[in-house]
Amino acid sequence: IAGITQAPTSQILAAGRRMTLRCTQDMRHNAMYWYRQDLGLGLRLIHYSNTAGTTGKGEVPDGYSVSRANTDDFPLTLASAVPSQTSVYFCASSHDETGHGYTFGSGTRLTVV
Amino acid sequence: GQNIDQPTEMTATEGAIVQINCTYQTSGFNGLFWYQQHAGEAPTFLSYNVLDGLEEKGRFSSFLSRSKGYSYLLLKELQMKDSASYLCAALSNDYKLSFGAGTTVTVRA
Numbered sequence A: 001i002a003g004i005t006q007a008p009t010s011q012i013l014a015a016g017r018r019m020t021l022r023c024t025q026d027m028r029h030n031a032m033y034w035y036r037q038d039l040g041l042g043l044r045l046i047h048y049s050n051t052a053g054t055t056g057k058g059e060v061p062d063g064y065s066v067s068r069a070n071t072d073d074f075p076l077t078l079a080s081a082v083p084s085q086t087s088v089y090f091c092a093s094s095h096d097e098t099g100h101g102y103t104f105g106s107g108t109r110l111t112v113v
Numbered sequence B: 001g002q003n004i005d006q007p008t009e010m011t012a013t014e015g016a017i018v019q020i021n022c023t024y025q026t027s028g029f030n031g032l033f034w035y036q037q038h039a040g041e042a043p044t045f046l047s048y049n050v051l052d053g054l055e056e057k058g059r060f061s062s063f064l065s066r067s068k069g070y071s072y073l074l075l076k077e078l079q080m081k082d083s084a085s086y087l088c089a090a091l092s093n094d095y096k097l098s099f100g101a102g103t104t105v106t107v108r109a
Helices: none
Strands: A004-007 A010-013 A019-025 A031-038 A042-049 A064-066 A076-078 A087-094 A108-112 B003-005 B009-013 B018-025 B032-037 B044-049 B053-057 B060-065 B070-075 B084-091 B097-099 B103-108
Touching: A004 A087, A019 A031, A019 A087, A019 A108, A042 A064, A042 B084, A042 B097, B003 B084, B009 B018, B018 B032, B018 B084, B018 B103, B032 B060, B032 B070, B044 B053, B044 B060, B044 B070, B070 B084
Parallel strands: A010 A108, B009 B103
Antiparallel strands: A004 A019, A019 A076, A031 A042, A031 A087, A064 A076, A087 A108, B003 B018, B018 B070, B032 B044, B032 B084, B053 B060, B060 B070, B084 B097, B084 B103
């Protein structure tokens, strides 16, 4: 079934640890995105990639890094997790940067303690 | 920066109509999206407007006024399964989607 797969579904992480959230899509979408969703704040863009080999910073990029080595994968790395990074993380993709065909993954619930 | 405003909560009765308003201010404008998100799940696409006017899709309709920076989502013949959060999102000139905080709609029997 075509779509976006995120892993893990949930994770409890000790502060200071490194963590990579995985995101894979099989729709051959060019653009991919990482959002965090916090109560009362809605979805906020962390990083994005308009095409393989390129990435850009979103609204809240500090403490996060991404890479886009190929079309399908867009991992998000927290180099040294802090409690304020406790959130639900959604990966999304679209046909291109115009936003059409925007599809979200099922999310990763991360708790940093 | 981008600014998307929508009400926090709305409550309505099964079978009724509810209108969720959204105002937006973005760096340029390339369209307005509405998403539905059930608790613990991913957002799912509902509608897209780029021209002024009303787009109807079954029980859901979405309206856009570009000159007023205003949109609404109309939910008709409400069903219990419509209880969810509804997210308004505006696409700016650099093709980034900015989301509102979401409106939680509770449908009561």
